Amino acid sequence: MEQQKLIQKIENSLYKGFIDQNKPVSTQFKPKLLTNKHHENVLYTLLQELKTCNTFIFSVAFITEGGLATLKTMLYDLNKKGIKGRILTSTFLNFNQPKMFKELLKLNNVEVRVTSEKGFHSKGYIFEHQDYYSLIVGSSNLTDSALKANYEWNVFLTSLENGEIINHFKNQFEEAWDEAFPLKEEWIANYKQHFELKPFVKHISPNALEINAEYLTNTLADSLAIQPNKMQIAALEQLKALRESGAKKGLIISATGTGKTYLSAFDVRNFAPGKMLFIVHREQILKKAMGDYRKILGGHEDDFGILSGTSKDIHAKYLFATIQTISRDGYLQQFMKDQFDYVLIDEVHKAGAETYLKIINYFNPKFLLGMTATPERTDKFNIYELFDYNIAYEIRLQAALEEEMLCPFHYFGVLDYEKDGENIDDTTELRKLVSSERVKHIIEKINYYGYSGDSVRGLMFCSSKGEVHELSNALNHEGLKTIGLTGDNSQEERENAISKLNSGELEYILTVDIFNEGIDIPYLNQIVMLRQTQSSIIFIQQLGRGLRKHNSKEYVTIIDFIGNYKNNYLIPIALSGDQTLNKDNIRRKTVNTNYIQGVSTINFEEIAKKKIFDAINNTNLSTLKTLRDAYSDMKNRLGRIPTLFDFIEHNSIDPEVIVGYSQTYYNFKLKMKESIPSLTEYEQSVLEMFSKEFMNGKRIHEILLIETLIANESISRKSFVQKLKDFGTYVDDPTIHSIENMFSLRFHVKNDIKKYKFKPIIEVVDEHYRFNVEIQKSLRDLNFKSYIEDIIKCAYVKNKKYDKTKALTLFEKYSRRDACRLLNWPHDDSSTIYGYRAKNNTCPIFVTYHKKDEVETSQAYSDEFLSPELFRWFTRNRLTLDSTEVKKIISYKESGMKIHLFTKKDDGEGTDFYYLGQVDIAEDSVKNETMPDGKGNHLSVVTMNLVLEQPVLYDIYHYLVEE
Template sequence: MEQLVRKMTNSLHKSFIDQTNPVSGNFKPKLLSNKSHENVLSTLLQEMKTCESFIFSVAFITEGGLATLKTMLYDLQLKGIKGRILTSTFLNFNQPKMFKELLKLENVDVRLTGVKGFHSKGYIFDHEDYYSLIVGSSNLTDSALKANYEWNVYLTSLEDGEIIHHFKKQFEEAWNEAIPLSEEWINNYNLNYEQQPFVKQAASNVFQVNTEYLTNSLADSLAIQPNKMQTSAIEQLKTLRATGAKKGLIISATGTGKTYLSAFDVRNFAPKKMLFVVHREQILKKALQDYRKILGGHEDDFGILSGNSKDIHAKYLFATVQTISTNRHLQQFAKNEFDYILIDEVHRAGADSYLNIINYFEPEFLLGMTATPERTDSYNIFELFDYNIAYEIRLQAALEEEMLCPFHYFGVTDYEKDGEIIDNASTLQHLVSNERVHHILEKINYYGYSGKNLRGLMFCSSKDEAYELSNVLNAQGMKTIALTGDNSQSEREDAINKLERYELEYILTVDIFNEGIDIPFLNQIVMLRQTQSSIIFIQQLGRGLRKHDTKDYVTIIDFIGNYKNNYLIPIALSGDQSMNKDNVRRRTVNTDYIQGVSTINFEEIAKKRIFDAINNTNLSTLKILKDSYMEVKNRLGRIPTMHDFIEQNSLDPEVIVGYSENYYEFLLKMKEELPTITDYEKGVLTMLSKEFLNGKRIHEVLLIDALIQNDIISKNEYVDNLKEFGTYMDNATIESVENILTLNFHITNDHKKYGSKPIIELHDGRYQFNDEIQTSLLDPFYKAFFEDIIACAHIKNAQYDPTRQLTLYKKYSRRDACRLLNWTKDDSSTIYGYRVKHGTCPIFVTYHKKDEVDSSVNYGDEFLSTDIFRWFTRSKLTLESNEVKAILAAEQTGLDIHLFTKKDDGEGFDFYYMGTTSIIENSPKEEEMFDKNGKQIPVVTMNMILEQPVQYDIYHYLVEE
């Protein structure tokens, strides 16, 4: 408690006296405005995760705001953590349906205050020995928690602090006078609420005139204007055609308005005759309607070529690929009949039917449109369009531009009984058992939907599951239908119409609605199958991303079983195709990459299943790497560089050189025909790739880069380069760089692998490559590999703090630590858990040891809080042991103690860097532990305080089982 009081005192000193005063991050006051990495929502979730109870006092709550907390509230319920929410009916903002959602929260008591003008916005969390408080402008709405510009103060207080007593007293007074939320109260509120037809509460916390009320009177007077994406794409299409290009490709996320975009471009192009090709008649009719809105003109200008419609003379002809691709229909047209042709869903264009059309006609311009140009059959769509990507906008960017309907994704735990989890081998009987169906219904009811009534789409793992599950759900009083590839187009359209009219609640399907279907009113998507492909995952998620005036967001409920492909979920949601395991873990832990008010939420057990899949999966198999390689090669129309992979948001070059010694060897494995280089030249490429590509230290990179450009550089010039770059610099670091590049640092095996001779020589204060490398660099082919590595290293280094040897929360191996801490030799093989050397002591801790670890090395290292770590020395040491004395004297001797941790051995050889630490006074003590024979042996423990508290998402990732 004494230490806690000291931290709190420091916090107050920093807040009100001196902002430079150091203070623990747990207690540091903050302004939360949603304009930085730490938005209101992330802080709220952090406090909920660690609290023992909580109270919210908020005037306004939306379903979307509540949705952002539902996963956390569910996890808290499993832990027995309860809370209270006090809200109101002020201005009738809160909708009746939202109150029904509040009733679903079994571990939360809710009351309605009668306080006049109730407008409070405060969140209080009771921790074990202190309170935290968020108070300011944010109501419990998704916009206020994540997107709006808000001002909220985050404070901490001890239990006896006056501020927390004041807030709690105010809350308790209002709570005691408030009315408990009940079904009866909601029914009465609903009656009064429905008597206000002209006002609709929007998720943005502002009142708006009901658009539905005014639509009929205003629609005719409002011209459709291109959105930001469409305006940009139209300009880029103009620019592309100005270069003489005859073909162009638009890559645009589902729901961003590709059809309207193409219509705007057709209007600009003003063709004498146009052809629009689609693969399904339903899409064709909708496209024709959209074009008429944009182009205007006489009704006879628009025609259809499909089925019984043969309007071949129409100025704007809309045709299904199945009809027009036949020779009988093609021959009706001259090759130059259409001066503008559009192909929708052009990723299908590798099929013969599409190629028949493309190869026959000779338009002035051919436009292809798709959300997913990547294909699994290696057909190169990009080549078909002369590699002319006119415009590209993917999911993340589209969300940021508010072009799509926001979504709340919930990765939930699939049914488990007696240790048996839904997996690839689960039988139909297991998939549709009463227990699993009950589990599914619980989840979809808990996570809910936006809008008046449910209109959902369920993706099942097989036809049998879809049919049987639909029967089971219908027997329980629901309204569902199963549709598969066996159903006709008319049956599908009829089901969609019934869903729109609320005559159905769900359509259950397998894969037929992955793409090419427009159902904008969907407000819930349920995924009951494993993720086989990130492309298909986004296609299915995209079914609900079209905006519609009946919903504020779409709910995505993904049942995560024991599937080996679970790792694809964070890859698909983030769009990160690097295949870097650490990136995938981070995307699972920290989902702040999702833009706008959308959120990604994983229940804790579901999250663990994803981590297990990441650990147990090889993300760098030949097939995975070759597929990614071919995607980039197809896109560019040439052999890509490693830098290209970064530019195209594809493979991480570190993954590439982890699979092969260098990129030259990788290209050979990709079956590329390359000029031959010598073994020594390969060895040098291997050294540059293994040592410097990761960008963890810029110093060697700057020297190599300078020598590529200038042949020779003086030591003084090199020092000036370092200063200009703004990185740290001292004699020890310069010597370390020289040790690395002369191979003095490296062990014998590395000498052999890297060519057994210094790659850089130092003569009379001047650096230069050795003679053999200088000769090799005269060959542009070989030089390009050097330059590629350096380009990648520069990009990678941007992730690191140039003013520090090690960057907080980046990952390093023992070998990295030796190099970056300026050790003269690679002593990584002898570090084990820690080692004192060269004025430094790196400590490496695997947080969760394997069960079979020998008891004599199964230390109880643990975080006591986000900024205090309890550490064990090696066994058989006492307070009088020399290495213990050296560590305890760190403050006096200037020894820098660096802490590195990883969750478990599944993370490989790299550890998160937690920063420097100092030993807390009076904490070191001798304890006893047992060796493998049950004999007690001594060990020294001590508590260390970190330079700053661990970032909360990484902290929870590390400590949770």
């Protein structure tokens, strides 16, 4: 970037920041306040600056292990690139834990010093970039709460090297750095002894204070009444309302670790049954549940009893039974059908099994409650129907994290062992899974990413029984303390291993087919995933093993070893809860993980992230089976045939995915073997047009017109223009003509016109719009009308992510056809655009950033970002500055032509491109050049630098440019 232009941009940004907030400037250098509110947290900006810097320095008084955890993946990637930094910290108030200092020593590319400066309380982060410095200074220490959750005040500034402020900060840092001493193991050992002599001087993080409060509440339950949390209060109110409505059954869907057992105990206390039956599938859960109930219900010890293989307290007021025992006729027949007023089934997603159905069909309680974290099933059994579709309460992982009901987690997606370019996949032989190189790789990663607490208590999920046992042996040989458990081990062996894990005799339990659910080990502080993700449900079940709060940990570390697995796309689906099957949504959830709530973070090593993108590109997410399963789940949940809008409302499949698969929802329902009223061929073609053209919400104008004409026979052009203005969207004559061209079919190519039966959908008669006669007739059929209204509802929701004041929204995705329509071209010329086309006073440019090898060889275009707001672009070859086409583009200002830039990472993304905005051509950047054609020839080409109206968003920019 030229120095003078950079100076001008920073001057403009400072003018906006300190003199006039209304000055329009680039966002790249704009001063801003970072507060952790409004979806812009300190951590996001910190990671952005780290990723693009040449070196960095941090001066922070307080650091926690959780704070370091949020940066470890980035620092690992920076180390591979040779980027180094320095951290200056302190022992002020004895806040910093000895173990945290040990974690600092793991950072190979970071030099750490400790100052003895009295009252050292600084909080500043400085980043040196190629041509400038950036600075974050304010209230945030290097703790996960301060970087992501707490309400903080930090200012972000940009400066050139000679700026007085940046030099003040640098000089202060260097002065303190020179007087500080290097962090070493010996000093940490001495500090630890000093630290442990002053236990009450320790400053515990907010997370730990919450955990300790919960721990004290639980352990002092005999003297303190346990009160329901926020989620439980809401659920109890809904359960009460459900019963008052006459319902006799209810279903609770609640993420693992959110207190379902306590919730049910509170409800039993409110219900006050004469007798209660609690059913689970494992005896060890039974004992824990009974203990929790005793805390809530109180009463005599004899009121509580167990019915299992080892205990037969069948006369207890509150009976806790295993399904295996109570389902036997010899025991079941001892109870009358109305023996229990309240029956509760835990892990009720298993209730499709014959033993559960036998119990449910036998007893006739006043109320039946089912509880599960995962009601979705693959065997088509309808759990919802079993409970009369009464979902009393539902809270999933994201909401539970937001409500701080779970232990925070730091997820690390790391690359599995790779040798000679060969990475672990689902065909890798056992001997390679347990090779000494892979074992050392595993140990390196689990040591680097660490754990919260005094000692590791980990659970490793392996790919096979063979790997469980052989890897356990190999890890033990390396000095770890592990044991392998599978379904072949008895309950007693499992409980013994869990006890040893708790006492510290074991560090890890390795398993494959057990511990996914139904096991409570709250002190787990590290989960290691050494297998491919088979389903998002199992992934969350396994991750959830560590999410219970416990006083021994502030967070849980999740380390996921990512290989060449075809199912890698399930990882962002599981972590985000995004069930849309929309590839672009899943890519965005991989690139930007800000959706995770609280202090929890999701981090992918760059190469591991690439494995996920490859899986997304190479996988057909919308197979018939996948769609059928999702459709079946939705139908089961609702107890009726769902609408398209139902899928949006319940965060399920994106309706556009359904339409992409089957053209219309009518066709889709036929493929689902539904018996539905038939539509005429023309009605189907109208549905197809509305579904494909307008349901995406990219332009709401057509939807507004359709909705108006459903309610009214006609509307004048003038009234429709006013309606658009009232809605707050943009409107001008070219847009109105474009809308008319869409409905008259003049915009469409011949094949589409044929598909839509050569009939204008909406006619213009005497300056009034109206549907054609055939559609007017069809709309009298409520069935056909309901399909149209369903599309309209979906379109309104989808339109919310678009800027309705503009034709195109920055950083959203559009196809070439979308561009033709939204730029108001009179005809769909998308098939002739290729890389770009100057037409109708606009010039959309479409760039595939990473081209296929054969394209690069034959046409060596080197289109590239020079910075987030500057793009070097090549015209078609065999053109020069004298070419008519080039002259038309470079004289865009004189003619008033608008140039728009669209780009995508590679062809794996399909037909849609990110819209990067309207661009200007940088002065003096237009040049005649040549390029090789792969055959020994050199072809003429024109290059120019395009200046974007706004710098590309950090996450999209790095997603596009990285290989």
